[in-house]
Structure formats: structure tokens, C-alpha cells
Amino acid sequence: MAMDPECPECAAAVPLSPETLVGEIVTCPDCGMELEVTQVNPAVLQAAPEEEEDWGE
Amino acid sequence: METRAVELLRRLVSIPSLSGREQEASRFLAEWLERQGARAFVDEAGSAVGQFGSGPREILLLGHIDTFPGHIPVRIEGNILHGRGSVDAKGPLCAFAAAAGEVEIPDRWKITVVGAVEEECATSKGARHIVAQRKKAGATPFCCLIGEPSHWDRLTLGYKGRLLAEINLCAPLAHSGGPEMLPAEKGVELWRLISDGCRARNEQNGASSPFECLSPSLRSIRSRDDDCYGHVTLSLGFRLPAWESPEELRSDLADWLRDWKPVFPADRMEAESRTEGSPEPKLEIFLSGDEVCWKGNKSNPLVQSFLAAIRQSGGQPRFVLKTGTSDLNVLGPAFPQMPIAAYGPGDSSLDHTPDECLDLSEYQRSIEILKEVLKKLMLSSAV
Numbered sequence: 001m002a003m004d005p006e007c008p009e010c011a012a013a014v015p016l017s018p019e020t021l022v023g024e025i026v027t028c029p030d031c032g033m034e035l036e037v038t039q040v041n042p043a044v045l046q047a048a049p050e051e052e053e054d055w056g057e
Numbered sequence: 058m059e060t061r062a063v064e065l066l067r068r069l070v071s072i073p074s075l076s077g078r079e080q081e082a083s084r085f086l087a088e089w090l091e092r093q094g095a096r097a098f099v100d101e102a103g104s105a106v107g108q109f110g111s112g113p114r115e116i117l118l119l120g121h122i123d124t125f126p127g128h129i130p131v132r133i134e135g136n137i138l139h140g141r142g143s144v145d146a147k148g149p150l151c152a153f154a155a156a157a158g159e160v161e162i163p164d165r166w167k168i169t170v171v172g173a174v175e176e177e178c179a180t181s182k183g184a185r186h187i188v189a190q191r192k193k194a195g196a197t198p199f200c201c202l203i204g205e206p207s208h209w210d211r212l213t214l215g216y217k218g219r220l221l222a223e224i225n226l227c228a229p230l231a232h233s234g235g236p237e238m239l240p241a242e243k244g245v246e247l248w249r250l251i252s253d254g255c256r257a258r259n260e261q262n263g264a265s266s267p268f269e270c271l272s273p274s275l276r277s278i279r280s281r282d283d284d285c286y287g288h289v290t291l292s293l294g295f296r297l298p299a300w301e302s303p304e305e306l307r308s309d310l311a312d313w314l315r316d317w318k319p320v321f322p323a324d325r326m327e328a329e330s331r332t333e334g335s336p337e338p339k340l341e342i343f344l345s346g347d348e349v350c351w352k353g354n355k356s357n358p359l360v361q362s363f364l365a366a367i368r369q370s371g372g373q374p375r376f377v378l379k380t381g382t383s384d385l386n387v388l389g390p391a392f393p394q395m396p397i398a399a400y401g402p403g404d405s406s407l408d409h410t411p412d413e414c415l416d417l418s419e420y421q422r423s424i425e426i427l428k429e430v431l432k433k434l435m436l437s438s439a440v
Contacts, residue, residue, distance in 0.1 A: 021361055021365065021437065022361075022364075022365045022368075023360070023361040023362060023363070023364035023365030023366075023368070024356070024361045024364075025355040025356050025360060025361070025364075026356075034355070036364060038368065048355070049364075049373075049374050049375045049376050050375075050376065051214065051376045051377065051378055052211075052375060052376065052377045052378070053266055053267055053268045053377065053378050053379075053380065054377050054378075054379055054380070054405065054406075055267070055379070055380045055381065055405075055406070056145075056206075056379060056380070056381050056405035056406060056408045057145060057146070057205045057206070057216070057379060057381040057382070057383050057405055057408055
């Protein structure tokens with residue numbers, strides 16, 4: 001797997017372990033943005049889904 | 058032709074199961090789970106339980122089998138199933154049952170499906186029994202999924218806490234033409250003090266969204282007079298953010314209402330043992346239904362599996378925080394390190410309404426997502 005993909009927000013390298021799976025949430029070490037691993041081999045990051053709010057159960 | 062999963066849902070929705078009267082529904086679900094190959098039974102709390110597999114690692118799928126009151130004729134029109142509980146929450150519960158019965162389970166794993174009792178009446182008796190059993194056995198589940206409607210492509214990470222309050226005010230009657238507030242007016246004043254207090258706490262804590270706010274609601278206010286006194290009863294509910302525990306709210310209530318000298322009886326017997334007929338206003342506050350706010354974290358195999366499964370299915374996954382309270386508020390604090398979230402088909406804005414219904418396409422889609430999630434969890438190399 002291509003290591004250290006770029007943060008889509010600040011372009012910093014985001015270190016990932018070889019065992020990283022699609023769907024994992026990681027945090028950019030530079031800007032602190034929450035990122036989702038959407039692809040591995042090569043690794044691709046995008047902004048993690050935001051937290052919406054809703055009423056009810 | 059009706060699929061097995063749709064038949065399960067239609068038949069379970071057709072069995073009335075108000076909180077405390079879930080027996081027939083629990084028996085039905087347990088028997089259905091057994092026919093799918095689970096070791097199934099109705100537990101001591103009255104919940105339906107079905108265990109697939111027998112390994113030491115447990116995936117706990119806990120939905121609730123009781124429903125909010127109100128009869129809606131059960132019918133399928135087009136692709137929509139109408140009926141009380143179709144969304145809240147037999148749809149999610151049946152999706153759990155259907156998915157668990159259709160996946161292969163490696164030796165190290167078991168999947169436990171629970172149709173828990175008494176979620177709607179605020180005791181969460183079923184969920185608490187499941188917690189107590191696991192605590193007694195020293196067995197924390199690998200992860201837990203709570204069955205509540207989130208839509209097929211959305212995962213609920215957290216719910217607000219809750220505290221229920223019944224406030225009983227006894228005050229001397231006064232002439233309606235005089236300056237003294239009448240007892241009913243004092244009841245309204247109490248509500249104003251409480252809602253102002255909540256507003257002030259929200260401002261102090263910089264609460265900027267519904268999930269972050271301490272939110273009071275006045276569910277009912279009743280008054281009656283006897284010879285010399287008026288009796289006012291206010292029924293309140295509070296939705297709690299992460300920064301306000303039930304204990305902290307109790308302390309706040311005592312502070313906001315200090316001029317009224319409130320007492321907090323532990324129960325009705327303690328309240329009745331005190332002397333009646335005092336000329337001063339008496340204010341008793343009975344608190345119940347306490348749950349803390351809980352929000353699961355995102356960096357765990359459960360969330361990872363969901364995001365991957367939803368994207369694999371062509372969806373755009375989303376996270377949601379709910380302003381209600383659920384059995385997640387019981388399981389989460391009981392096992393704080395355990396990955397937990399809530400999921401299920403359906404639109405929660407239909408909960409408790411006369412229009413409650415579930416799109417069966419969404420139901421089927423959520424089952425496919427759940428099957429994929431279960432496979433990913435059990436085969437993950439991270440485990």
C-alpha cells in the first residue's frame with residue numbers, strides 16, 4: 001500500500017499503518033481534520049462524514 | 058412474493074407489544090430465530106434472545122420489541138408497511154434478525170440478537186438485564202449495535218441523556234382578585250424558573266446545537282383545588298447534553314427552586330410519611346428515568362465496517378447524533394470501551410406518530426448492509 005497519503009485539507013502527509021482498512025477514521029496530524037480512508041493500495045483520504053443532528057430515537 | 062424477512066417484519070408488527078406486554082411478540086421472535094438455527098429463548102426479563110454461533114467473541118445486536126402506544130392498522134400498500142412499531146423499532150430489530158440468520162459465523166464468534174423489553178417506558182428493563190448478565194460473566198461484547206431507525210446509509214453515534222420529573226406543588230388558595238399568585242399560576246412560575254435556568258446553563262456552556270443543549274419540556278400540567286389548598290402537578294422531561302449529568306441537573310433544580318424549599322423524596326412512601334396540612338407551599342420533586350448522554354467514538358471496527366459497507370453499496374455514509382434517548386444510553390456507559398452505535402431502516406420523524414410506516418426497499422437494503430458489516434467484523438484482520 002502507498003503510505004503517507006495526503007490530507008485533502010492541508011496536504012500534509014498522513015501516516016497509515018499497513019493494516020489500515022477502507023472505512024477507517026484517522027486524524028490529520030497537522031490540521032486535526034477527521035479523515036476517512038476510502039481506498040487502499042493506493043491509500044486515498046477524504047473528509048470524514050460530518051455529524052448531523054436529528055430528533056427522535 | 059413476500060421474502061422471509063418481510064414476512065417476519067409484517068408478522069411481528071402485527072403482534073401488539075406495549076411495554077410490559079411483550080410476551081407474545083417475544084415468543085414469536087424467539088421461535089423464528091430458533092427456526093433460523095439460533096439457540097433462542099425468552100430471557101428472565103421477557104426479551105427475545107437468539108444466539109448464532111458459540112465462539113467467545115460476541116457481536117450484540119440489541120433492538121427493542123416493545124412499542125409506543127397507538128394502533129395503526131397493519132397493511133402493505135405498494136412497498137410501504139404501515140403499523141405501530143414498523144420504524145420504532147421492529148424494522149431495525151427484524152433487520153438484525155434477518156441479517157444474523159444469513160451470515161456464516163466463524164468459530165471464534167457469536168452473534169446475539171436481542172428483542173429487548175421496556176425501552177419505550179424508560180425502564181430499559183431488557184437492556185439492563187443484558188448488561189447485568191454480561192457483567193456477572195465478566196464478558197464485554199466485542200461491539201454492540203442498537204436497533205433504532207437511522208436510515209440505511211446513516212449511523213447514529215450518540216443519544217442525549219434524560220431525566221423525568223414530577224413536581225407536586227401544594228399551596229394555599231387565594232382570592233383571584235387579590236395580589237397573591239393562585240396555585241396554578243405558581244405552577245406556571247415554576248416552569249418559567251426551570252426553563253430560564255436551563256437557558257442560562259446553555260449560555261454558560263456555549264451550547265450551540267440541540268445535541269449540546271439542556272432541553273426541558275413540559276409534558277403536562279394539572280391542577281385541582283380542595284377546601285383550602287390548590288394542588289398542581291407538573292410533568293417534565295429533560296434531554297441532557299454531555300456536560301450535564303442527571304445528578305448535576307438535580308442539583309441545578311434544587312438551586313433554581315431554592316426559594317420554594319423543594320424536597321426530593323426517594324419514593325412515594327417517603328413523601329406520604331411527612332405531615333400534611335402545612336400552611337406553607339409544599340414542593341415535592343420526584344425524579345426518574347435517569348440516563349446519561351452517550352456518544353460512541355468513530356475509530357473502531359464497527360464504524361469502519363459500516364462506512365466501508367455503505368460505500369460499497371453505492372451510498373454516501375453519514376453520522377448522526379439524536380436528541381432522543383435509547384438503549385444505547387444503557388449499554389454505552391455500562392461498557393465504555395466497547396464500540397457502539399445505533400442503526401436501522403426508517404425515518405425516526407415517524408416515531409410515535411399516526412403515520413408510522415417503513416419503506417420495504419430500505420428495509421431490505423439495510424439487511425444487506427448489516428450482512429456486509431457482520432462479515433467484515435468477523436473477518437477483519439484487525440481483530
